[in-house]
Amino acid sequence: MKTRITELFGIEHPIIQGGMHYVGFAELAAAVSNAGGLGVITGLTQKSPADLANEIARCRDMTDKPFGVNLTFLPILKAPDYPGYVQAIIDGGVKVVETAGNNPVEWLPMLKDNGITVIHKCTNVRHSIKAQEIGCDAVSVDGFECGGHPGEDDIPNMILLPRAADELEIPFVASGGMADARSLVASLAMGADGMNMGTRFIATKEAPVHDNVKAAIVAASELDTRLVMRPLRNTERVLTNDAVELILEKERESGAHIKFEDIEKEVAGVYPKVMIDGDMNAGAWSCGMVAGLIDDIPTCQELIDRIMGDAEALIRQRLEGFVAA
Numbered sequence: 001m002k003t004r005i006t007e008l009f010g011i012e013h014p015i016i017q018g019g020m021h022y023v024g025f026a027e028l029a030a031a032v033s034n035a036g037g038l039g040v041i042t043g044l045t046q047k048s049p050a051d052l053a054n055e056i057a058r059c060r061d062m063t064d065k066p067f068g069v070n071l072t073f074l075p076i077l078k079a080p081d082y083p084g085y086v087q088a089i090i091d092g093g094v095k096v097v098e099t100a101g102n103n104p105v106e107w108l109p110m111l112k113d114n115g116i117t118v119i120h121k122c123t124n125v126r127h128s129i130k131a132q133e134i135g136c137d138a139v140s141v142d143g144f145e146c147g148g149h150p151g152e153d154d155i156p157n158m159i160l161l162p163r164a165a166d167e168l169e170i171p172f173v174a175s176g177g178m179a180d181a182r183s184l185v186a187s188l189a190m191g192a193d194g195m196n197m198g199t200r201f202i203a204t205k206e207a208p209v210h211d212n213v214k215a216a217i218v219a220a221s222e223l224d225t226r227l228v229m230r231p232l233r234n235t236e237r238v239l240t241n242d243a244v245e246l247i248l249e250k251e252r253e254s255g256a257h258i259k260f261e262d263i264e265k266e267v268a269g270v271y272p273k274v275m276i277d278g279d280m281n282a283g284a285w286s287c288g289m290v291a292g293l294i295d296d297i298p299t300c301q302e303l304i305d306r307i308m309g310d311a312e313a314l315i316r317q318r319l320e321g322f323v324a325a
């Protein structure tokens with residue numbers, strides 16, 4: 001399939017794997033890229049720019065296809081060494097960066113001067129237009145369904161994607177709630193040029209996370225995610241567990257007075273415990289409503305081949321069938 005996104009990134013299929021903390025290691029990024037999509041290493045999971053440089057080199061050993069790095073700009077006072085991470089990306093010859101979390105304008109000159117294509121993840125139309133204005137090459141439009149941080153506007157993709165299509169000239173991918181060929185074809189119909197998946201790629205053979213995590217996603221239904229940290233205006237969609245229910249109880253009790261410290265135990269330092277140790281009650285970890293559509297653990301190649309094969313059948317048979325007569 002050829003779209004503006006496959007052309008922009010030099011990939012075979014319009015499918016991107018979004019950056020995911022403690023999931024987006026070289027193994028997953030390389031597997032997605034080898035299957036014809038765009039794999040993405042999560043920059044900040046690497047403890048230092050030197051570690052990121054090493055992860056990029058490991059990925060390059062596993063694939064000769066394009067892959068990207070995610071740079072998430074966190075809402076915290078003590079910022080990570082962003083200049084160092086950007087330099088590691090440039091030195092590593094990476095040609096695609098997925099930015100998220102905050103306006104990437106400060107980093108665009110450095111990235112663009114080094115021939116790097118930037119796709120910025122946005123949860124509303126206003127930020128998507130801003131991304132276009134400041135010179136991003138593409139947008140990942142992340143609907144309310146998404147795993148991770150859906151923002152505070154709560155607009156689902158059925159509205160958000162056509163709205164983005166009405167406003168944007170640069171290409172965008174649909175993100176949040178994407179799992180299969182139906183997601184892809186519907187996104188293309190609504191004006192996107194491809195799709196970005198997070199949760200779906202965790203439940204793959206190559207995702208280097210504990211089997212408990214994959215099993216939890218397969219077992220979960222679309223009813224099993226919760227929104228935490230809304231009173232802190234840092235809303236995160238997570239899979240429910242004991243720790244998450246405790247956070248929600250604290251949020252109900254403290255209302256607008258809740259502070260980060262009140263829930264720190266349930267949200268800080270959780271990812272290695274969940275993703276590496278498989279301790280599923282260690283705290284809150286991101287997961288999308290799309291878990292309800294995930295019931296197997298294929299390889300990335302099997303997953304992407306299935307999506308593309310089914311998408312072609314959907315377009316040529318089901319959709320074409322409606323208008324052929």
Ligand SMILES: Cc1cc2nc3c(=O)[nH]c(=O)nc-3n(C[C@H](O)[C@H](O)[C@H](O)COP(=O)(O)O)c2cc1C
Binds near residue numbers: 177
């Ligand atoms: C476990 C997990 C960790 C994530 N970590 C990050 C992250 O560090 N940075 C980021 O930009 N997005 C992160 N995301 C969001 C994904 O990149 C993607 O936008 C989102 O998962 C799309 O929604 P979906 O899960 O419904 O496919 C994370 C998502 C999950 C499920």
